[in-house]
Amino acid sequence: MKKVVKFVIAVICLASISFYFYTDAKKSTVNQLALENINALAETEWNNHIRCYGVGNLDCNGLKVDMIFPNLR
Amino acid sequence: MQRYVYILLFVSGLIACSHSPQTQQHATISKANMLHGESISTEPVFIRYPFRVAVKDSVAVVMDLHCDSCYFQAFTYPAWKPIAAFGKHGEAPDEMLSADKFQFDSLDSIWTLDANRMEIRRWAIIPPKKSVVLKETITLDKNLVRTLDFYRTDSCFLVPGYMGDCRFLKVAHNGIPIKSIGKIPCTSTHKNVNQPALAQAWRSFTDYNPRNGIYAMVTQLGEVLEIYNLKTNFHFTFFGPNGEPQFSTSGNHAIPDGIMGFLDVKVTEHYIYTIFQGTSFKDIGRRLQQGKHSEDGGRNLYIFNFNGKLVRQCVLDHPVCGIDVDEKTHTMIATCVESNQPIIKYKI
Numbered sequence: 001m002k003k004v005v006k007f008v009i010a011v012i013c014l015a016s017i018s019f020y021f022y023t024d025a026k027k028s029t030v031n032q033l034a035l036e037n038i039n040a041l042a043e044t045e046w047n048n049h050i051r052c053y054g055v056g057n058l059d060c061n062g063l064k065v066d067m068i069f070p071n072l073r
Numbered sequence: 074m075q076r077y078v079y080i081l082l083f084v085s086g087l088i089a090c091s092h093s094p095q096t097q098q099h100a101t102i103s104k105a106n107m108l109h110g111e112s113i114s115t116e117p118v119f120i121r122y123p124f125r126v127a128v129k130d131s132v133a134v135v136m137d138l139h140c141d142s143c144y145f146q147a148f149t150y151p152a153w154k155p156i157a158a159f160g161k162h163g164e165a166p167d168e169m170l171s172a173d174k175f176q177f178d179s180l181d182s183i184w185t186l187d188a189n190r191m192e193i194r195r196w197a198i199i200p201p202k203k204s205v206v207l208k209e210t211i212t213l214d215k216n217l218v219r220t221l222d223f224y225r226t227d228s229c230f231l232v233p234g235y236m237g238d239c240r241f242l243k244v245a246h247n248g249i250p251i252k253s254i255g256k257i258p259c260t261s262t263h264k265n266v267n268q269p270a271l272a273q274a275w276r277s278f279t280d281y282n283p284r285n286g287i288y289a290m291v292t293q294l295g296e297v298l299e300i301y302n303l304k305t306n307f308h309f310t311f312f313g314p315n316g317e318p319q320f321s322t323s324g325n326h327a328i329p330d331g332i333m334g335f336l337d338v339k340v341t342e343h344y345i346y347t348i349f350q351g352t353s354f355k356d357i358g359r360r361l362q363q364g365k366h367s368e369d370g371g372r373n374l375y376i377f378n379f380n381g382k383l384v385r386q387c388v389l390d391h392p393v394c395g396i397d398v399d400e401k402t403h404t405m406i407a408t409c410v411e412s413n414q415p416i417i418k419y420k421i
Contacts, residue, residue, distance in 0.1 A: 049324035053361070055139055056369060057124060057336070057394065058293070058329065059221055059276060062171060062189045064122075064138050066367070067357060070323040 105386040108374065110407065110417035112391075118146055118155045122369075123408035123415040125337070125395035127177035132156065132198060134177050135408065135415070136185075136395070144172035145185065147198050147205060153416065159196055159205035160185055167207065169194075174222050181208065184225050191220060193230065193248070213248045218269075224281040224288070231288060233277055237268025240299070241279070241290070258299065258310040259317060266322050274320040274327035282340040287379055289345045291335035294318035298335075298347065300381055311381040315351065329354055336371045339398045344384065346398050346405070349373040368392045369410040374421070391417050 052058075054066025115135070124138035133150040137143070143158035161168045170189035177183050181197035183205075191213040197206045213220055217235065223244075224231045229251065230244040240255030257275050277290040277299075286304030291297070296313030319331025336348040350371035357367045370392030376385040393407035398421070405419040 050326045050328065055122065057122075057138060059173075059188070059273075064171075066369075067354070067361060068326075068328055070321070070328050 105373075105388050107390065108387045108419050108421065109390045110419045112409075112412060112414035113153055113416040113418060114414045115146070115148065115153055115155070115416060118148075118158075120146060120415045122410055123394070124410075125175060126406050126408045126416065127175065127397050128399070128406055129177050129179065132177075132180065132200060133406070134175065134183060134198075136172055136175055138172065140172075144169055145175065145183075145196075145205075147200075149200070156198065156200050157203050157205045159198075159207075160194075173220075176223070176225055178225070184223075186220065186223050188219055188221050191215070191217070193223060193225070211246065211248045213244065214250055216250060217242070217244070221276060222279045224279060226281065226283055231279065231281055233272075233279060233290065235269070235272055237270075237272035237275075241288075241301075255299075255301070255308065258297070260312075261317055263317075263320070267325055269325045270320070270322045270327040274318040274329070278335060278338050280338045280340045280345075282342070284342065285340075285379070287340045287345070289338050289340050289347075291338045291347050292318050293334055293336075294320065294329050295331055295334050296349065296351075298338075298345070298377060298381060300345065300377075300379060302379070309381045311377075313349075333357070336393070337395045339396055341398055341400045343378075343400060345377040345379070346396060347375045347377065348393055348396055348407075349375055350392075370394050374405075387421070389417075389419065393417060 049071055051069045051071050052060035052063050052065040053069060056064060056066035058065050058068055060068045120135055120137045121141060122137055122139040123135050125136040127134050128150050131150050133148045135146050140162055142162060144160035144162060146158045147156040148154060149156060160172055169187045171187050172185060173188040174186045175184060183196040183198060185194050185196065193211045193213065195208040197208050219235045220232045222233050231241055232244055233241045237257060239253035240257055242250050243252040244250050257271055259271060263271060274294055276293045278293065279290045281288045286302050288301040288303050290299040295318035296315035297317050298311045300309045315332050320327040320329055332353050333350040336350055339346040348371040351373065352367060360367045372389045372392050374387040374389055375383055378384050391409045392411055393409050395408040397406045403421055405421045407417045407419065409415055409417050
């Protein structure tokens with residue numbers, strides 16, 4: 001019985017740690033994917049640091065845009 | 074052995090808990106009622122990106138953020154018949170490089186802000202002649218660097234700080250700053266990032282009511298409402314469930330992360346009306362990758378009292394950007410970017 005309890009506790013620990021690292025990795029992958037695909041998007045304007053994309057209401061270098069990305073060039 | 078198991082359990086519990094965001098929250102209302110609006114056409118006038126609207130007596134003015142020709146269009150109200158367009162887009166001295174905000178006080182006092190030129194202009198609308206005349210231009214001091222919002226009072230302009238060294242400033246009517254007030258109520262680890270980037274991330278929309286002295290600021294990113302009573306110098310800051318603006322930095326620039334927050338704020342005699350979006354930048358980015366369009370505008374109307382308590386919450390049937398509220402007639406006029414009929418009228 002004691003062995004079963006220990007086994008269950010160990011599984012819970014492993015699951016929670018795995019979940020943490022899985023979601024963190026997923027977040028990084030999404031960000032990385034987004035950044036990589038930015039090159040494929042037609043950007044409106046960029047400077048040394050940022051790129052402004054689309055038509056929206058975010059202020060970006062004097063433009064009003066949909067998204068702002070770091071400049072990877 | 075058992076001791077180690079408990080230690081492992083405790084540590085893993087801490088790791089799992091550290092993943093959830095920690096924010097102060099305002100009390101939310103469980104009931105959010107749906108509001109259905111009446112769409113209004115502005116034909117034959119085409120408004121590409123109706124971002125702001127204001128109504129005064131029998132005239133309405135709409136600001137087009139991405140105009141083809143003129144940033145502003147005046148209409149009769151409530152018939153919405155065109156009177157005249159003004160604020161021509163262009164690089165000539167009398168033209169505008171951008172339109173960021175306007176304030177409609179009376180027919181001879183429509184104040185417009187051009188952040189790219191750093192100019193505030195006053196215009197007069199003459200409905201019988203169907204014309205609009207430029208009355209004066211005020212150049213804002215270079216030390217302000219960039220002003221994205223304003224409110225003109227009888228004694229000064231109230232403008233949010235762009236450099237991060239204060240929250241907002243009082244600027245004399247000649248464009249010279251006279252007083253810096255407050256600081257960015259940042260509570261997170263962003264405290265150590267450079268101040269201009271912090272201020273960009275905390276870019277806020279503002280409104281002021283001179284009758285009660287309430288100056289409200291809502292963040293474009295995150296979910297923060299700040300209330301300053303300029304008559305009593307009282308100040309509240311409230312963090313919604315989405316917390317303060319999330320961002321990363323690149324040089325002196327802020328790269329938005331987290332969510333798109335508030336889109337507009339209106340301070341009336343009794344309440345603070347706000348439009349909230351809440352879309353995450355992850356979703357916007359994901360949709361961009363898929364070549365899909367993300368909805369511009371917010372569907373949430375949050376109404377706060379002057380103590381920052383959320384007193385009413387409504388879900389709108391259209392995503393809207395700018396609002397004007399008439400409490401006497403229980404009417405809210407809103408702009409909608411996503412519709413061919415850019416004006417929506419709500420009974421609130």
